Amino acid sequence: MLKSQRLIRMIMIINARKSFTVQEMADEFGLSTRTVTRDLLELSELGVPIYSIQGRGGGYRLLQERLLPPIAFTESEAVAMFIACRSLRHLSALPFDEGAESALHKFYHYLPEDSKTRIDRLKDKVAIWSPHRQVLPDCLRTLMQSIMVRSVVAIEYRSTHGVELRNIQPVGLYESDGYWYCPAYCFLREDYRVFRADRILAASLNESIDCREDVEQRTLWDLPQERAPLIPMSLELSPGGVHALRSDQWFGESIRVRDDGGGTVTVDIPSDKIPFYSDMIWRLGEDARIVAPEEAVEYVRRKIEAMRLRYS
Structure with a gap:
């Protein structure tokens, strides 16, 4: 076996075992302990995160960050x-x-x-833009870590009711329009909720609460349906509105385009989320008009009147 092949094979074994002795590795490859020690030193210099354990029964251990074997790309x-x-x-x-x-x-x-x-040549010439939103990176990392290690998370969450302490079991994380969202089971409400990551003020793993197996089996694609009754929201769209909503996860697939480039769309929304969806349409300005429900139309009228008073 070539030395390069041996080192790659050694990386794979280290990943699988996490801890080992020089003698075990020597027996695996049919080499002397001296040769294996030199190989391990070389791997360490190349960045493989291993460290030696001193004392009786010592050997080598892989740090928490594992190193993957080389992968060829076109x-x-x-x-x-x-x-x-x-x-x-x-x-x-x-x-x-x-x-x-x-x-x-x-x-x-x-x-x-x-x-x-x-x-x-592609630098600063090709990009996928997302709106810039303020989010605490540590909280995002804690949420993802909780999914990886299967742990409940204690969060301080800012909502319309003020700041509350919640224990949640995240189902997943997704980003939309620059915002990060975390669908999770809330142990306080005893139900599923979607948490906005930018409203999480602090987050830490809470291993004192056992994870629920039924929540563990959920994914972003099979979340429980909203309990609030669904009502239809209908919109009239200009060509600019069609373009703006075509990639939207809630409205995009339901748009019906007319010959003039404008269109219409009707989707079912939870009745308790009318302000949320109305605010989405509000951002489109003259490119969209809410036709129904009447509660959404009235919500937008109040916003228009508030803006008129502000600028009068």
């Missing part, structure tokens, strides 16, 4: 990875540390020079 795959990672920079916060930036640096460093040149 140039088109490299371009896709580069654009995806670079676009994450436009979000104000991410649910992981500097992993994306660090991975991008390693990824770019080992590309062939001609591939680097072609990718360099």
Whole structure:
């Protein structure tokens, strides 16, 4: 076995075992302990996160961060990875540390020079924009960690009722229009709720509460339906409104486009979320008009009157 092949195989074994002795590794490869010790030192210098355990029964242990074996990419795959990672920079916060930036640096460093040149031409010329929202990165990371390690999270949450302490079991995380959302089971309300990450003031793992198995089995695609009765919301859209809502997760798939480029759309919304959906449409200005329900129309009229008074 070539040395390079041996080192890659060694990385895979280290990932699988987490802890081992030099003798165990020597027996695995049929090498002397001296050769294995040199290999481990070389892996450590290359960045494999292992450290030695002193004393009787000592050996080596893998740090919490595991190192994945090398993966081969085509140039088109490299371009896709580069654009995806670079676009994450436009979000104000991410649910992981500097992993994306660090991975991008390693990824770019080992590309062939001609591939680097072609990718360099894309810098600041191709991006996926997201609105900038203020979110505490530590809270996002705690939410993602809780899903990975299967733990309840204690949060301080700012809502219309003030700041409350909640214990939640997150189902997942998703980003929409620059906002991060966390659907979760709330142990205080004994029901599912969707929490806005920018309203979470503090978050920490709470292992004193056992996770619910039924919540663990949920995904973002099979969340329980809202308990409030559903009512239809209908909109009239200009061509600009059609364009603005076409990619929207709630309205996009239901838009019916007319020959003039404008359109109509009707979707069912929870009756207790009328202000939320009305505010979404309000941002479109003259490109959208709410036709129904009447409560939403009246909500927008009040906003218009408040704006008129402010500027009068």
